[in-house]
Amino acid sequence: MIAEILGWLPVRSLPRCMRVCKEWCSLIREKYFISVHMGRGAPLSPHDEDNPILDEDWHLIDSFSGLLLHQDLRTFDIHICNPVTRQLVVLPDPNPVMFKLLDQDNSTFYRYSALNLRTHECKLIFGCHTLNSKGVLKSASQVLSVGRDDHWRPLNLKALFTTKPPRIGKIVGRYFMRYEGDILSVKLVRNGRDWDMKVVSFNIWRESFRVYAFPRGTFSDLSQNTHVFLWDNKVAFSKIIDDALHVMVLERYYEAFRWSNSIRVVPLRFLIEETYTKEKLVPVRATSWDLWFNYFEENIEFVTKSKWRFSS
Amino acid sequence: MSSSSTTTTTTRLLMLKASDGVTFEVEEAVATKLGAINNMVEEEGSEDLICLPNVNGKFLGMVLEWCKKHANNNTNSDKGNDEVNKWWDKEFVMDLDQNTLYHLLMAADYLSGTELVDLLTEKVASMIRGKKVEEIRETFKIKSDFLPGQEEEIRKKNSWAFE
Numbered sequence: 001m002i003a004e005i006l007g008w009l010p011v012r013s014l015p016r017c018m019r020v021c022k023e024w025c026s027l028i029r030e031k032y033f034i035s036v037h038m039g040r041g042a043p044l045s046p047h048d049e050d051n052p053i054l055d056e057d058w059h060l061i062d063s064f065s066g067l068l069l070h071q072d073l074r075t076f077d078i079h080i081c082n083p084v085t086r087q088l089v090v091l092p093d094p095n096p097v098m099f100k101l102l103d104q105d106n107s108t109f110y111r112y113s114a115l116n117l118r119t120h121e122c123k124l125i126f127g128c129h130t131l132n133s134k135g136v137l138k139s140a141s142q143v144l145s146v147g148r149d150d151h152w153r154p155l156n157l158k159a160l161f162t163t164k165p166p167r168i169g170k171i172v173g174r175y176f177m178r179y180e181g182d183i184l185s186v187k188l189v190r191n192g193r194d195w196d197m198k199v200v201s202f203n204i205w206r207e208s209f210r211v212y213a214f215p216r217g218t219f220s221d222l223s224q225n226t227h228v229f230l231w232d233n234k235v236a237f238s239k240i241i242d243d244a245l246h247v248m249v250l251e252r253y254y255e256a257f258r259w260s261n262s263i264r265v266v267p268l269r270f271l272i273e274e275t276y277t278k279e280k281l282v283p284v285r286a287t288s289w290d291l292w293f294n295y296f297e298e299n300i301e302f303v304t305k306s307k308w309r310f311s312s
Numbered sequence: 313m314s315s316s317s318t319t320t321t322t323t324r325l326l327m328l329k330a331s332d333g334v335t336f337e338v339e340e341a342v343a344t345k346l347g348a349i350n351n352m353v354e355e356e357g358s359e360d361l362i363c364l365p366n367v368n369g370k371f372l373g374m375v376l377e378w379c380k381k382h383a384n385n386n387t388n389s390d391k392g393n394d395e396v397n398k399w400w401d402k403e404f405v406m407d408l409d410q411n412t413l414y415h416l417l418m419a420a421d422y423l424s425g426t427e428l429v430d431l432l433t434e435k436v437a438s439m440i441r442g443k444k445v446e447e448i449r450e451t452f453k454i455k456s457d458f459l460p461g462q463e464e465e466i467r468k469k470n471s472w473a474f475e
Contacts, residue, residue, distance in 0.1 A: 001421060004429065008437035015470030019445045019463050021454050 003027055007036035011084050065115040069124070080122070080146065091144060094126050094152050098140045102130045110141075114181055114204050122146040123204050129161045137163055143207065159209050160185045160202055169196070175228045177235055181205050182257075184235055184250075186228050195222030197237060199250060201257060215259055218248060225278055231286045240278050243271040245291070266291065270302065326353070327361040328376070334369030336376055345379040347424030364423070371412075371419040378404060378428050405435040410451075 006017055006028065018025040027033055061078070062069040068081045078091045099107075107130040115122045127141025139161055142152040160183060163171065169191030177184045181204045189196045197214035214237065219226065225240045235250040235257075245266040250257045270276070282294040293300040324340040326349070343362075344350040352362055364372060381400055408416065413432065420428040440448055445463075449456060456463065 001417070001433070004433040005436045005440070008434045009440060013441060015466065016443075016445055017440065017448065018466050018470070019458075020448050020456070022457050024454075025466065 003030075003033045003036050007033065007040050011037075062111060062113045064113040065117065067113075067115060067122075069113055089146065091124070091146065092149075092151055094144075095142055095154075098142055098154060099128055102128060102138055102140060103132070104128075104130075106130050112178070112183060112204060116181065116205060119205075121205065125155065125157075125204065126152070127155070127157060129157075131163070135163070137161060155207065157202060159200055169194070173228070177230065179233055179235070186235060188222065188226070188228070190223070197222065199235065199257075203255075206255075210256055212250060212257060212259065214248075218263065219246065225281075227283050229283045229285055232288060236283075236286065238283055240268070240281060243268055245283065268302065270300075325360070328372065329361060329363045330367050330369035330372045331365050332369045334372070336369075336372065338376055338380070339383070342376065342379045342383040345383050345425065345427075346375070347426060349423065351424075366422050367419045368415070371415050374412075374416055375419050375423060375425060375428065378431075379425070382427070401431050405431060408435070410439075 002024065006014070006024070009017065014028055018028050057073050058070045058079075059073055060068060060070045066082070066084070068083055069078065070081065071078050076093070078093070080089045080091065081087070107128040109126075109128040111127070112125040113123075122145070124144045124146065125141055127139065129137055129139035132138055137158065139156075139158050141155045141157045143149075143155040144152045160176075169189045171187050172190050173186075173188035175186040177186065183202045183204070185200045185202075187198045187200075189198065196216075199212040199214070201210045201212065202208070203210070219239050219241075222239070227238050229236055229238070231247065231249050234252075236247050237249075238245050238247045240246075245268055247264045247266065249260045249264075251260055271278070276295065280295055281300075284292045284294050284299075286292065289303060291302040293302065325337050326340055326343045328336045328338060328343065328349070330336075340353065344353055349362060352359070367375075382397065405413075413435065417429065417432045417436070420432060439451060443451065448454070
């Protein structure tokens with residue numbers, strides 16, 4: 001009951017409550033309490049006078065793991081701010097020269113911010129890429145390891161954004177995803193009548209690439225009704241065959257990934273009860289409990305009766 | 313309260329008996345706002361008299377008053393009603409003294425009235441908000457059991473919150 005009560009308090013009040021007695025102190029540190037508190041989700045109030053989030057002179061660039069990345073519009077300094085403790089870290093300026101060679105009007109800009117809760121390492125990546133008139137990809141990016149690097153270091157992320165197919169063939173589908181410290185680029189490739197899928201991952205902490213080939217022969221034909229989506233934040237590759245969704249996921253395997261050992265078959269009962277055009281039924285995301293589809297303009301939620309997971 | 317209803321045949325009435333023998337006759341739709349009673353009705357089905365040996369009549373009455381309000385307003389759910397409920401809830405907890413609040417919370421928890429527990433715990437939390445450590449201890453009659461220096465250590469580790 002104490003957890004239920006203290007769970008209503010803002011984060012700033014909690015350290016005070018920890019000093020009340022030993023019981024409250026240990027309770028506030030428990031996982032159960034943290035889940036209660038996060039479930040209540042008392043957000044920082046924009047009306048809180050000294051709330052640093054809504055300062056007009058700051059432009060919010062990104063937020064990650066409870067931290068804010070923003071730019072001071074007067075000095076152009078970039079900061080990382082913890083809105084709860086109000087601690088501020090000023091970062092070195094990114095190198096503008098790196099982007100100069102690119103046609104900025106037609107460029108795609110991206111940034112990745114990550115905090116490793118285990119090692120407390122914090123990294124930022126700024127970058128952009130563009131296609132030149134010959135259709136060749138030009139890209140530039142830089143990385144900063146906060147607190148370790150004095151300057152932004154150049155980083156080559158071409159392998160993620162390249163429009164060239166892995167060998168021969170044509171890229172017919174591309175997806176970008178973020179999974180914890182990894183950036184994943186998924187490519188669906190067609191070579192004549194042959195289909196293939198390649199996943200390239202870039203690990204932010206190790207700054208290294210890995211390639212995962214989709215096990216050949218898993219699905220007889222990848223040309224129709226195949227979709228990529230996130231399943232509990234894992235890359236999932238699916239195909240609707242008859243009245244069921246067949247899924248493979250790219251799951252964590254030690255520090256890297258691997259394709260799940262088996263195909264999971266999810267019977268879609270609603271396909272039997274009602275008529276759907278299967279080609280238009282697109283899985284968009286899934287958890288252990290439910291699956292979401294897009295169907296023309298509609299969203300369909302399919303709730304599974306019992307909890308189920310991929311066995312690894 | 314009068315005996316069985318003659319106007320409608322669909323509304324079932326339940327008798328709830330508190331620890332001190334006080335009984336309440338309430339519509340099923342009202343009583344089943346409480347998870348514990350909902351379970352009993354679903355499991356046992358036929359029993360119309362439910363004994364609640366852990367709740368005193370005064371507090372059971374208050375819990376049921378809350379249920380009645382929320383059961384009525386849930387039947388036609390529009391946004392205006394939501395506002396009305398919020399106002400009603402606010403009034404309901406406004407002048408509760410600490411002793412009543414405590415017993416009401418225990419009753420609501422025992423009867424699994426989740427929404428009411430939320431309302432009451434939030435009220436208790438509002439009594440902690442903005443108070444100094446000493447004041448919190450005084451309000452809830454808690455004795456510090458820290459060894460000398462331990463409390464200071466927690467303060468130091470979280471100095472951002474005490475500025």
